[in-house]
Amino acid sequence: MQTGYKTTFWISCAIVLLLLLVPTxxxxxxxxxxxxxxxxxxxxLSLNVLxxxxxxxxxxxxxxFAIGGYSCAILLTTYELPLIxxxxxxxxxxxxxxxxxxxxxxxxxxxxxxxLTLAFGMLVWAVAFKWRAVTGGDDGFVGVNVxxxxxxxxxxFYFTLFxxxxxxxxxxxxxxxxxxxxxxxxxxxxxxxGFVGVNTTRLRHTAFVVAGTFAGIAGSLxxxxxxxxxxxxxxxxxxxxxxxxxxxxxxxxxxxxxxxxAVLYTLQVGINxxxxxxxxxxxxxxxxxxxxxxxxxIGLAQKLRSQFSRxx
Amino acid sequence: xxxxxxxxxxxxxxxxFVAINNVSIDLKKGEKHAIIGPNGAGKTTLFNLITGHLSLxxxxxSFEGKDITGTAPHRIVKLGLAxxxxxxxxxxxxxxxxxxxxxxxxxxxxxxxxxxxxxxxNREESAELLELVGLSDEAEEMAGELAYGKQKQLExxxxxxxNPRVLLLDEPTAGMxxxxxxEAIKLIEExxxxxxxxxxxxxxxxxxxxxxxxRISVLHHGELIFSGPPDHVRExxxxxxxxxxxxxxxx
Ligand SMILES: Nc1ncnc2c1ncn2[C@@H]1O[C@H](COP(=O)(O)OP(=O)(O)O)[C@@H](O)[C@H]1O
Ligand SMILES: [Mg+2]
Numbered sequence: 001m002q003t004g005y006k007t008t009f010w011i012s013c014a015i016v017l018l019l020l021l022v023p024t025x026x027x028x029x030x031x032x033x034x035x036x037x038x039x040x041x042x043x044x045l046s047l048n049v050l051x052x053x054x055x056x057x058x059x060x061x062x063x064x065f066a067i068g069g070y071s072c073a074i075l076l077t078t079y080e081l082p083l084i085x086x087x088x089x090x091x092x093x094x095x096x097x098x099x100x101x102x103x104x105x106x107x108x109x110x111x112x113x114x115x116l117t118l119a120f121g122m123l124v125w126a127v128a129f130k131w132r133a134v135t136g137g138d139d140g141f142v143g144v145n146v147x148x149x150x151x152x153x154x155x156x157f158y159f160t161l162f163x164x165x166x167x168x169x170x171x172x173x174x175x176x177x178x179x180x181x182x183x184x185x186x187x188x189x190x191x192x193x194g195f196v197g198v199n200t201t202r203l204r205h206t207a208f209v210v211a212g213t214f215a216g217i218a219g220s221l222x223x224x225x226x227x228x229x230x231x232x233x234x235x236x237x238x239x240x241x242x243x244x245x246x247x248x249x250x251x252x253x254x255x256x257x258x259x260x261x262a263v264l265y266t267l268q269v270g271i272n273x274x275x276x277x278x279x280x281x282x283x284x285x286x287x288x289x290x291x292x293x294x295x296x297x298i299g300l301a302q303k304l305r306s307q308f309s310r311x312x
Numbered sequence: 313x314x315x316x317x318x319x320x321x322x323x324x325x326x327x328x329f330v331a332i333n334n335v336s337i338d339l340k341k342g343e344k345h346a347i348i349g350p351n352g353a354g355k356t357t358l359f360n361l362i363t364g365h366l367s368l369x370x371x372x373x374s375f376e377g378k379d380i381t382g383t384a385p386h387r388i389v390k391l392g393l394a395x396x397x398x399x400x401x402x403x404x405x406x407x408x409x410x411x412x413x414x415x416x417x418x419x420x421x422x423x424x425x426x427x428x429x430x431x432x433x434n435r436e437e438s439a440e441l442l443e444l445v446g447l448s449d450e451a452e453e454m455a456g457e458l459a460y461g462k463q464k465q466l467e468x469x470x471x472x473x474x475n476p477r478v479l480l481l482d483e484p485t486a487g488m489x490x491x492x493x494x495e496a497i498k499l500i501e502e503x504x505x506x507x508x509x510x511x512x513x514x515x516x517x518x519x520x521x522x523x524x525x526x527r528i529s530v531l532h533h534g535e536l537i538f539s540g541p542p543d544h545v546r547e548x549x550x551x552x553x554x555x556x557x558x559x560x561x562x563x
Binding site: 002005173174176177178179180181182184185188189191192193194195196197198199200202203206210252 | 363365384385386389390394395397401402403404405406410411413414415417418419422423424425426427428429430431432433470471473474
C-alpha cells in the first residue's frame with residue numbers, strides 16, 4: 001500500500017472510533033446532530049464522484065436522495081417488507097433512476113449537462129408532489145415503519161455509522177480505482193481521454209449511476225431517521241445545498257465534501273436557532289467560497305501547509 | 313508495400329467552407345509520411361477526419377484494410393492508431409506519471425474496473441515510457457506545470473502508451489526551441505524505428521520534413537496537390553507555384 005493511503009486508512013479508523021464514542025457523551029442532541037451529519041456527508045461524497053472526479057456539475061442530485069428515501073419508506077411501510085429487502089431495493093431503484101436519467105444527461109456536457117440534471121430533478125419533485133396516493137404529496141410520506149433494532153436513537157446512530165462507513169469506504173475505493181483515475185483524466189481533458197481509448201460517454205454514465213446509487217443510500221437512511229419523507233427533499237434547493245457542501249469542503253479531495261457537509265450542516269442548525277434567514281447566510285457562505293476558497297477548506301489547508309513547510 | 317492507412321476522396325466543409333476537398337492519401341507499413349502545406353491548408357482537419365474527431369461529409373477512411381469511417385475515436389485507438397495534437401492535450405491536474413498510466417489502463421481495458429486500485433497498475437511500464445521521452449525526473453510533477461517542450465514530450469508518451477502501429481503526429485515540435493526540436497525529432501525517429509511504426513505527421517520545419525520523410529504530400533486550400541518522394545517535391549511545378557513568395561516554402 002502507498003504510504004499516503006496508509007495514513008488515510010489510519011486517520012479514517014481514528015475518526016470512526018471517535019464517532020463510536022459519541023453516544024457515550026450522553027447528549028441526545030449530539031447523537032442526532034452526528035447522525036444527520038453522517039447522512040449528509042454520504043450524500044455530499046456521492047455527489048463528488050460526479051462533480052469532483054468526473055467534472056460534471058449536477059443541479060439535480062437531490063432526486064436520487066429522494067427516490068432512495070421514498071422507495072425505502074414505501075417498501076417498509078406500504079408493502080411492509082423487511083429492511084433487508086426494502087433498503088437494498090431502494091438503493092437499486094435509485095441507481096436505476098440514475099441510469100435512466102444519466103443516459104440522456106451524459107450525451108450533453110458542461111452547462112447543458114447541468115441544466116438537464118436540473119430538469120430531471122424538477123420532474124422527480126413534481127412527480128413526488130402530484131402522486132399523492134403513493135408519496136403523500138405535499139403532506140409528505142409519514143409514519144415510516146422501521147425495524148425495532150433501529151427504532152431508537154442509539155440503534156439508529158450505530159446503524160447509520162455502519163452504513164455510512166461501508167459506503168464511504170466503497171466510494172473511496174471507486175474514486176481511487178482504475179476507473180476513478182480514468183474519471184479524473186476525463187475531467188481534465190475529455191478529448192484526450194477519448195484518444196487513448198476511453199469511451200468517455202460510458203465512463204461518465206457509470207459515474208452518474210455510482211453517484212445516484214450512493215445518494216439513494218443516504219436518502220433511505222434519512223427517510224428512516226425522520227420516519228418520513230417530504231417532497232422538499234427532492235426540490236432543487238436541496239441539490240444546491242449539497243453542491244455547496246461539496247464546494248465548501250473541496251472538490252479535489254475525497255473527504256472534502258464530507259467535511260463541507262459537517263461544517264455547513266452544523267452552521268445551519270446553529271444559525272436556525274437565532275434567525276430564520278439561513279438562505280442569506282448560505283448565500284454569503286457561497287460567496288466566500290467562490291471568492292476566497294476556490295478549492296474549499298481542504299484546499300486552503302493544503303495551501304497553508306505547503307507554505308508552512310516551505311518556510312520551515 | 314502494404315498500405316496501413318488510407319483516405320479515399322475525403323471531403324469536409326465547415327459551413328460551406330471546404331477545408332478538405334477530395335483528399336486521397338495513404339500510408340505504407342513502416343513509412344514516414346509528412347503532410348505539409350501553409351497554415352490553414354487543412355492538415356489538422358485531415359488528422360481529425362482520420363482519427364474520428366470530426367465526421368466526413370463524404371469519402372472514407374480505412375485502417376489496415378478495415379473501413380473506419382464514422383468509428384468513434386476510442387475505438388479507432390483500440391485498433392492501433394494513436395495521435396498527438398498540435399495544441400497541447402494533456403491532463404494538467406494529474407501528475408506526469410498518471411498522465412501516462414491512465415493511457416496504459418485504457419489500453420489494458422481496465423478503465424471500467426471500479427474496484428481495482430489504480431495506483432499500482434502499470435507502474436513499470438509508465439516509468440519506462442517516461443524514461444523513453446526523458447521525463448523520469450518530472451514523473452511526480454503536475455503535468456500542467458511542465459515547460460512547454462516537456463508537455464509535448466509527455467503527449468508523445470501518452471500516444472505511445474496505447475501501443476499503436478500507426479502514429480499521427482500533428483506538429484510534434486510546434487513551439488519548441490531549435491535545440492528541443494532536434495532532440496524531439498531524433499527521439500521520434502528512434503521510436504518509430506524501434507517499434508516499426510508507420511508515421512503520418514505534419515511539421516512546419518522544412519529541415520525536419522526533408523530530413524526524415526520517406527514521402528511528402530502537399531496540401532493547399534484543402535486539396536492534395538502533390539504526393540511523392542522528398543527529392544521530387546522541389547521540382548514539382550504546382551508546388552513551386554503555390555509556395556512562390558512563401559518565406560518558409562519548400563521550393
Ligand atoms: N472546427 C472548425 N470550424 C470551422 N472552421 C474550421 C474548423 N477547423 C478548421 N477550420 C478551418 O479549416 C481550415 C483548415 O484548418 P486546419 O486544418 O487547422 O489547417 P492546418 O492544420 O493546415 O493549419 C482553416 O481555414 C480553418 O479556419
Ligand atoms: Mg494544424
